[in-house]
Amino acid sequence: MKKGLLFGLLAAAVAFGAGAYFGRSTKQDVVISSSTSGASYGGGFKAEGDNAQASKTAATSDVLRSVAGPAPTNVVMVKDGESIQAAVKAAPAGTIIRVMPGTYHETVYIDKDDIRIIGVIEEGRRAVLDGQKKLNDAILYSGNNFVVENLEIRGYKGNGVMGQAGNNFEIRNNIITDSGVYGIFPQLGQNGIVEYNIVSGIADAAIYIGMSDNIHVAHNEVFDSVAGIEVENCRHVIVEHNYVHNNTGGLLAFVTPGLPIKTTVDVIFRNNFVVGNNHVNFGAPGSTVSGIPAGTGMLVMAADDVVIEGNIVSDHKTAGIIITDHAHAQNITADPESDPNSDRVKILDNVMLKNGYDMIPEVRAVLLSEAKGGGAIDIVRVGPSPGSCIINRHQYVTAGLGDFADCDFTNTAGISTYLLPSVPPRKIDPADRGKVAYLGICSGCHIYNGRMIGPPVQVIQALYLDNPQGLADYIAKPVKKRSDYPEMPPQDYLDPQTRIELAKNMHDLNN
Ligand code: HEC
16 A cells, blocks of 8 residues: 555645546436446456356356365364474375364464365364464465465464465455454465455555455455555456455555556456445554555555446545545655556446545535535546446546546456466476565565565665675564664574575565
8 A cells, every 4th residue: 555645635635626637517418327237347357368268267156166176185183282383394285284272372384285274163262373462473375275264363463364475275264353464465376265254453454465366355354454455466356245344445456566566457346345444544654554544445546447346335434436546646656667547447336325524625615516415425536547437427426537438338247256276386496486585575565666564675775785695684583673664574484595595686676
């Protein structure tokens, strides 16, 4: 999430005041489209080079409930008082680790394929991973075909469940509370399911899908966090049937500039309850999320082909949906390799009410003069979004949507998932270890040219110009250096060789 968005919106609001962004002041004829009888969206993901496979995927996707392959037959049990990490270490690839109810104070690293960590729920009692506000991460996986289910995770400082470049993952039915920066954070993965989790009290995003492809996020409840569900620098993601409430911002799709993967394309937000996301922003002061205006239902920033359909979006004091670009999020450094605009946004039927009731006064004044709903506002668009469309626009109070065309489709009923039966495991060439570790781990908190959670890569390059070993040592045992940043979590689970290759990779980055 970008720092300075609030400033950007304020600046845009002044522009509204000047009338610069108002699409229309005269009423257009009402065009009514029925979402139950019109054409389906024909865009979106198609499996590459194989149309038969693509349509088969679409047709069978209602039963595609699993991407991690057949369940392993080797099963081990971990009981209260034992170590989950010890069981993972001892397990051959292809093991289900069943964790009995109890309390476990540990970080579990999974660096092999086909491991499933499945909590056993007995009369409502779960296996609880409790970081006691001392440990950084509960579950860190880099293996492929990884499944984690039924755990309760609380009191970690970094991440609840973080994936680092594993493909075909399933993160299901976990309860994650008060666990640091990201609740569930698959980074750099392809083909993954995040469903039926309850995540709350997270200082950045409750669910953060980062630099990933073909992801399905469904039936989760996320609340009391700064960002609810964030889709960042990803392609082909469906976010549906989630209950997103009392966060600062609800659903977000955007491009963070300065990350190695430069686009967010093809995201469907549909059939979600996005309600009352007015929480005071408690992102670390100066951190990148601290700029989300409280009371934002959905935010699209520099993401392309985002379809918004069938959501109930109510009670957001700033706006129901904000569509913007990098230029209006001030204080961010534009990335010459990222298109700054939100192209081809598609807004279909949604239920929107009680949004934008506490917009800043200048905007309200203009809305009143335009006789647009007495100052409430459902959808605001600031900055260019070429090729965008909407149906039944008359039902919303909008600002800046004058050049949105009428969509030539009314629903996404033809698309049930972007998941694939399974994709090849990500094989990491030893020569690429440093690069992949940077992508999968460091870029969760560091971007090239700006502040994210940690300082910019450019600053780090200057500090460790001729000293890769110094960098490799620092990340294994970071010490607190900057009073206005949080602590950097130790990366001591990485072997010395990977750390030195990481340092060299970071030294060579130029974007
Ligand atoms: C969870 C967020 C997070 C992750 C992940 C992370 N960092 Fe950091 N990093 C930080 C923060 C915050 C600081 C600033 C710490 C301070 O100044 O006290 C920092 C600072 C640094 C510094 C500056 C050290 C100095 O001497 O000033 C280096 C180098 C660094 N990180 C490298 C890395 C590398 C390499 C990785 C990937 C293995 C990584 N970081 C992953 C958050 C993170």
